[in-house]
Amino acid sequence: MPGDRIGGAPDSVVILGAGHAGSQLAVALRDKGFTGGITLVNGEAEAPYQRPPLSKAYMANGQGDALWFLKPESYVAKDIRLVAGPAISVDRADRSVTLADGTSVGYGHLVFATGTRNRPLPGPWADRGVRTLKTLRDATALRAMLDQTRSLAIIGGGFIGLELAAYANRRGIDVDIVERGPRLMARAVSEPISEHFLAQHRAAGIRVHLDTGVASLDRVGRLTRLTLDGDSHVEADLVIAAIGVTAETSLAQAAGLAVEDGILVDEQLRTEDPAISAIGDCARFPSAHADAPLRLESVQNANDHARLVAGRLTGTPATYDALPWFWSDQGADKLQIAGLPGAADRRVRRGTAESGRFTVFSFRDGRLFAAESVNMPADHMVARRLIASGGIVDADALATPENALKTFLQHRQDA
Amino acid sequence: MTVITFAGPSGKRQEFVTEETTTAMTVARLNGVSGIEAECGGSLSCATCHVYVAESDVHKLPPASEDELEMLELVAAERRPTSRLCCQIVLGDNVDSLVLELPETQF
Ligand SMILES: Cc1cc2nc3c(=O)[nH]c(=O)nc-3n(C[C@H](O)[C@H](O)[C@H](O)COP(=O)(O)OP(=O)(O)OC[C@H]3O[C@@H](n4cnc5c(N)ncnc54)[C@H](O)[C@@H]3O)c2cc1C
Numbered sequence: 234m235p236g237d238r239i240g241g242a243p244d245s246v247v248i249l250g251a252g253h254a255g256s257q258l259a260v261a262l263r264d265k266g267f268t269g270g271i272t273l274v275n276g277e278a279e280a281p282y283q284r285p286p287l288s289k290a291y292m293a294n295g296q297g298d299a300l301w302f303l304k305p306e307s308y309v310a311k312d313i314r315l316v317a318g319p320a321i322s323v324d325r326a327d328r329s330v331t332l333a334d335g336t337s338v339g340y341g342h343l344v345f346a347t348g349t350r351n352r353p354l355p356g357p358w359a360d361r362g363v364r365t366l367k368t369l370r371d372a373t374a375l376r377a378m379l380d381q382t383r384s385l386a387i388i389g390g391g392f393i394g395l396e397l398a399a400y401a402n403r404r405g406i407d408v409d410i411v412e413r414g415p416r417l418m419a420r421a422v423s424e425p426i427s428e429h430f431l432a433q434h435r436a437a438g439i440r441v442h443l444d445t446g447v448a449s450l451d452r453v454g455r456l457t458r459l460t461l462d463g464d465s466h467v468e469a470d471l472v473i474a475a476i477g478v479t480a481e482t483s484l485a486q487a488a489g490l491a492v493e494d495g496i497l498v499d500e501q502l503r504t505e506d507p508a509i510s511a512i513g514d515c516a517r518f519p520s521a522h523a524d525a526p527l528r529l530e531s532v533q534n535a536n537d538h539a540r541l542v543a544g545r546l547t548g549t550p551a552t553y554d555a556l557p558w559f560w561s562d563q564g565a566d567k568l569q570i571a572g573l574p575g576a577a578d579r580r581v582r583r584g585t586a587e588s589g590r591f592t593v594f595s596f597r598d599g600r601l602f603a604a605e606s607v608n609m610p611a612d613h614m615v616a617r618r619l620i621a622s623g624g625i626v627d628a629d630a631l632a633t634p635e636n637a638l639k640t641f642l643q644h645r646q647d648a
Numbered sequence: 649m650t651v652i653t654f655a656g657p658s659g660k661r662q663e664f665v666t667e668e669t670t671t672a673m674t675v676a677r678l679n680g681v682s683g684i685e686a687e688c689g690g691s692l693s694c695a696t697c698h699v700y701v702a703e704s705d706v707h708k709l710p711p712a713s714e715d716e717l718e719m720l721e722l723v724a725a726e727r728r729p730t731s732r733l734c735c736q737i738v739l740g741d742n743v744d745s746l747v748l749e750l751p752e753t754q755f
């Protein structure tokens with residue numbers, strides 16, 4: 234009902250966005266004993282769900298309910314008020330949020346967890362049937378289309394594009410990947426990992442076009458014809474663009490908060506307004522793991538941000554310094570990343586690419602700062618602990634396969 | 649059908665009945681069981697879904713995979729012979745009932 238006002242007690246928390254960060258915050262607040270009101274504003278029509286499986290298990294099994302964070306009764310049991318959004322404005326002076334249906338929700342503390350939106354497609358692409366993947370609804374539509382698809386072109390060689398490509402390839406669909414940059418997943422992984430996955434996808438029969446942009450895109454009967462730089466062509470039944478995202482900051486910006494492809498927050502994830510925080514994919518925060526403020530798109534980041542803010546709102550404030558980590562499942566390969574693999578002085582490897590099981594360790598100024606593991610889950614777990622505790626470990630010793638990795642943790646504790 | 653019980657370190661017990669094939673981690677998450685973090689949603693990437701299977705129920709489950717065993721080496725709480733990652737425990741007609749104890753911590 235327009236004009237209705239709910240909530241507003243000083244100890245009430247309103248969370249905008251019920252994705253990974255927002256949902257986790259609501260649950261973490263109750264786990265930490267928070268007794269005030271919690272309103273979780275859902276920007277989507279579906280019950281809040283996990284995104285990572287959309288390009289992985291969900292494509293194969295189609296089980297949407299298995300993606301829910303909580304079943305509907307559990308919100309009631311935890312006294313989390315899940316309301317239909319989206320929110321359309323924030324009034325900081327009045328400490329209230331207006332929802333699409335006109336309801337006004339007062340807050341003691343407001344948390345932006347609005348995630349990202351897919352980068353807009355160049356002009357005519359959308360009209361010519363190019364699809365994107367972000368939501369459960371997108372994934373459900375794509376699943377149905379893939380049943381009718383014999384050839385698929387994916388624009389963008391990042392995680393989501395590659396996961397989809399590997400899935401389609403295993404189903405027997407003919408796949409082309411078109412990537413403008415010189416290597417796959419360039420933003421997030423080191424060269425050796427890009428090379429390994431390039432070789433894997435090619436060996437599986439996927440055609441990967443690197444250093445190649447899409448010059449134009451036309452419908453030719455049932456098919457879409459991509460004209461690539463250099464004038465070669467790719468034709469496909471279905472075209473999916475997975476070309477990255479930008480932070481969803483429109484509401485924050487309209488409310489006068491500082492944004493810069495991300496809502497700017499301090500080391501406790503507070504905006505310049507002490508009554509407002511921002512967490513997850515939409516937040517840009519200072520980090521000990523990077524020179525400039527970071528914005529990350531990962532479940533780890535969403536979860537750790539949520540727990541930090543839940544701690545602050547329940548009386549245990551802390552500085553955010555969690556180590557970033559990430560995973561991606563592509564075909565039979567599991568990639569796990571600890572830290573942010575950037576420019577390194579030295580990289581050493583345990584295991585071999587030929588065996589399909591190896592880890593690349595990256596060092597800077599003599600310290601381990603990142604590790605990328607392919608089908609080596611234990612390496613990943615050990616590396617996370619080593620890096621989080623300062624990364625003091627001998628590169629040559631690490632590269633010697635006879636040295637069991639776990640012993641490095643013991644050495645560190647003994648030291 | 650499986651009757652699954654999560655027993656917290658403080659003695660709190662929560663019991664659920666599942667009709668469909670699912671994982672123990674999914675049951676815990678959907679019902680908001682505290683003490684199972686399951687950060688990676690079952691991708692065998694986080695080891696924050698650690699549980700101890702009750703001695704009397706261990707024989708009901710197939711053994712853990714190599715990858716799961718590797719991850720179990722690095723769980724935050726004490727590793728015991730009965731330790732499992734509950735995202736890898738599939739509940740179906742093969743398991744009538746199962747008691748899982750929650751560790752002190754997942755981090
Ligand atoms: C296909 C896919 C695969 C992925 N795979 C992985 C993976 O393997 N590993 C990994 O770590 N990460 C993965 N990610 C990334 C991960 O899902 C995100 O990092 C995570 O979901 C971020 O959580 P968030 O809550 O910040 O944002 P989101 O989960 O995006 O949630 C933001 C929510 O806010 C809502 N919202 C926006 N504006 C408003 C408003 N005005 N009012 C109310 N609600 C609003 C949106 O509708 C959305 O539901 C994947 C993402 C996708 C899309």
Ligand code: FES
Binds near residue numbers: 688733736
């Ligand atoms: S949920 Fe991450 S390993 Fe089980």
